[in-house]
Structure formats: structure tokens, C-alpha cells
Amino acid sequence: MRVLVVEDERRMAAALQRGLQAEGFAVDLAHDGEEGLHLARHGDYDVVVLDIMLPRISGYNVCKQLRAEENWVPILMLSAKDGEYDMADGLDLGADDYLTKPFSYVVLVARLRALLRRGANRRPAVLQAGDLALDPARRRVSRGQQPIELTPREFALLEYLMRRHDEVVSKSEILEHVWDTFDTDPNVVEVYVGYLRRKIDVPFSRNALQTVRGAGYRLTGDGG
């Protein structure tokens, strides 16, 4: 198992290297964000340990950059104890786990192994609802094997509905998130729901995109 450790404090980096090697990992070190980003891109690691506070490029941005490039290597973030950085942000940016310094060495190893175990089934890429699939990164939609063409607005609407599938989503919520306004005539939502239905609904089958009169719409996977 190959681990990349991106950490600028020499002492900490060396300690991690030694410790992890003792556990049987192959360990590479990077001492700033730029080097870390470069190695992560080309090194084919199984997991990356990434400090947040780094010279040149912060750990945040390394993580963000990698995810933007669709690199889904598991990342465990490290932060200093002072609450300057909000770890939740790190997770939002695509980190898989985090530890706050000072951390227990045993815990670190346990977390790394947990990440490696889960590793394979990351790649959140596509959203699913029944046999409907939407890939936000590639901007693609399909029902089963059948690809579906959507206009940008239709796509944005479907993406929002799929992110909240099985929930009832009100028109005003839709207006706010898809149209980015809140005082528009809700009729435009009805119109686009109509467009979507013509494209994603299977004839002679229960609609995947249901109207909940007086409340909004609900996109269901076939199971629910």
C-alpha cells in the first residue's frame, strides 16, 4: 500500500514516515502543497495524508484541485488544534476523513486502514434514482442504458431533484436553487417539470417525478 504524506514540519513528517513504514506501508513525503499536488497526480497512491497548513498551496486547495481533476484517491486531512480551519469545510471539499493535532498514532493508522477498506467504493460521481442516473461531472443522464439529452436548465432541475430524491421539494426551494431567484412566477417550474417528464418518464409506468399537490414535487426511485 502506497501512502503519500504531505507535511511541512520535518520532524512530524519523519515520524510519520518511520511509523507507517513499520506498519508495512510504502511512504513518500512531500514538504509543500505544490510538491504534494504533483506527486498525488502522478504517483498512483492508495491514500494521501494531507496537512492543511502548508507552504505554497494549502491542503484545502490541494484537495480541491485533485477532486476537480476527478482524482478520487482517499484523503485524510490533518489540522492543528486551534479552530482556525473548519474541518467540515475540508470534508465538503472532498476529503474523506480528518484528524486534529495532536492525534494518537494508533488512531491515525486505524483511520488509514478504514479509508483503504472503503477506498474502492468512493467516487460519488453519479446520482441514482431507480434506473435513472445522472453524472454531474460529465453532465450526462441516462435511463438504464438509454442516454437522455437535456437542456442546461432541465439538467440543473433534475440534478437538484436527484440530490434530494424521495423528499418533497417545494417550488420555492426549486426556484431558489435552480433559478437562483425566489420571487419568480412558480409556473416556470411547472413548465420545466413538464419538459422533464416527457424526457425521463417511461410511458405506461408510474411517474418517477410525482406532483404532491400543495407541497411540491418528489422524485422517487422505483423502490419508493
Place this chain on the structure above:
Amino acid sequence: MRVLVVEDERRMAAALQRGLQAEGFAVDLAHDGEEGLHLARHGDYDVVVLDIMLPRISGYNVCKQLRAEENWVPILMLSAKDGEYDMADGLDLGADDYLTKPFSYVVLVARLRALLRRGANRRPAVLQAGDLALDPARRRVSRGQQPIELTPREFALLEYLMRRHDEVVSKSEILEHVWDTFDTDPNVVEVYVGYLRRKIDVPFSRNALQTVRGAGYRLTGDGG
């Protein structure tokens, strides 16, 4: 991060406190269910570790009570190994995760952190009354496995009754909370109670939605 540990075995409680403090948590202890409930209500914790077997009030009931009060603090339940309690029940009552004793300390911490991460976007659990279930977010109602279709007004009425289930609720309270008026003819409530009964009551069985003549209505779970 503030953690409340509700655990009656002194030794275990002390061990958890020490361990979690070492991880950087602020830890409070409660030694029975009553104290735990009190602290959980007023302490503004980020997560609660809750043993099931407790003096005075069981962990089950602490959890149930908190959820009934719309307190959605993440709860991790602990149970003894013997299968007397079914953990699935705990999750139904609104716990977010559980561990069976004896558990690994590392695992406990990992689970706690996972809860903290998810914490914010938890969704309020479904309301239950007997085998009747209502999910406010999904806007769904079911009796057992059978889904039930309700109009918006019917849904609002049932939601209000379920939030106050087992209590007697007067028509004027209903008018105020469901119709948002107070000087309307109370007959409209009677009419809608009638609509609801036709949809949610099981034929040949005691009504779940009882009339309390002169006082109002009471929705009972069959069990109590």
C-alpha cells in the same frame, strides 16, 4: 466539541471521559437516565453517548423523549452484548448509531466523529403512533406497509395530532395551528377529522382518532 456520556457504571464512565478528553473533546458525565435527559436538554452538546441500561429512565426512553421534543442532537447508543435489547429498535427511536459492548475504543471515536460530520444535515425522524407513521420531510404517511394519500390540509391536521399524540387536543387549538385562525366555524375541524378517519382508521378496529366529547380529539398509538 462537547460530548455528553450517559453511563451508570462508574468505571466505564471514567474511562470514556479520560479517553475522549485525550482526543480533545469536552466531556460531561451523567450517571442515570434522568440526569442524562436533563443535561441533554439544556447542555447544548454536539453528540451524546447513551447507554441503554440505566437507572431511573432507560436509554431508550431518554432517546425517545428527546426526539419527541424535537431535539436532534446526534446520539450513539451503547448496549450490553446479550441480545435482550434489539438495537434496531434504538435506531427506530431516533438514535443515529450504536455499539455493542464490549467495543473497541478506536471504533467508538471513529463513529463519534462520523456522527459529528453528518450531524448538521440530519433529518428529523418520522412521527409514529402505533403502526401509523408520518414523515414530515418526505411528506409521506403509511399504516404499516400501506402508504396513505392525504391532501395538504389532511396532512397538516394529522401531523399536528401526531406531534401531540395521546394528548387531548381541542378544536380551537387545532384551528389555531392547522388553519391559522381562531374564529372559524369549528365544524370544519369535524369535517376534516371525518376525512382523516376514513383514510387512516382500520375497519372493525378501535379508532385511532378518538372523540373526547366536549374537549376535543385524541390520537392514540395502539400500544398506549
Place this chain on the structure above:
DNA sequence: CAGGGTTCTCAGCGACCTCTCAGGCCCGCT
């Protein structure tokens, strides 16, 4: 500037929902 695609507005229609009303039922009281 023409053409095609996309977004949005508008108005009509149908279905559904809400609420009122009036007659009858039921319960508790005398």
C-alpha cells in the same frame, strides 16, 4: 443576419381541494 435551440410568459382547462350547510345521530342529563 438567418436559423435553431433554449428559456420564459400567458391563458385556458380540468381536476382536485376546501369549506359551508343542513339534516340526522349520539351522548349525557334530568
Place this chain on the structure above:
DNA sequence: AGCGGGCCTGAGAGGTCGCTGAGAACCCTG
């Protein structure tokens, strides 16, 4: 048993909500 008030319910008027076709405005692209 008889009475009165509270409660239930069927019927129906009126209103609201959501869907849709038509077409105008907009925006690229060639």
C-alpha cells in the same frame, strides 16, 4: 323516556392548483 347540545356526514358550490400548447424573447453559432 325525553330533551338539548355536541358531533358526524353527504352533497355541492366555489376556489385553488397544476398542466399544457402556443408563441414571444433571447442567445448562440455559422
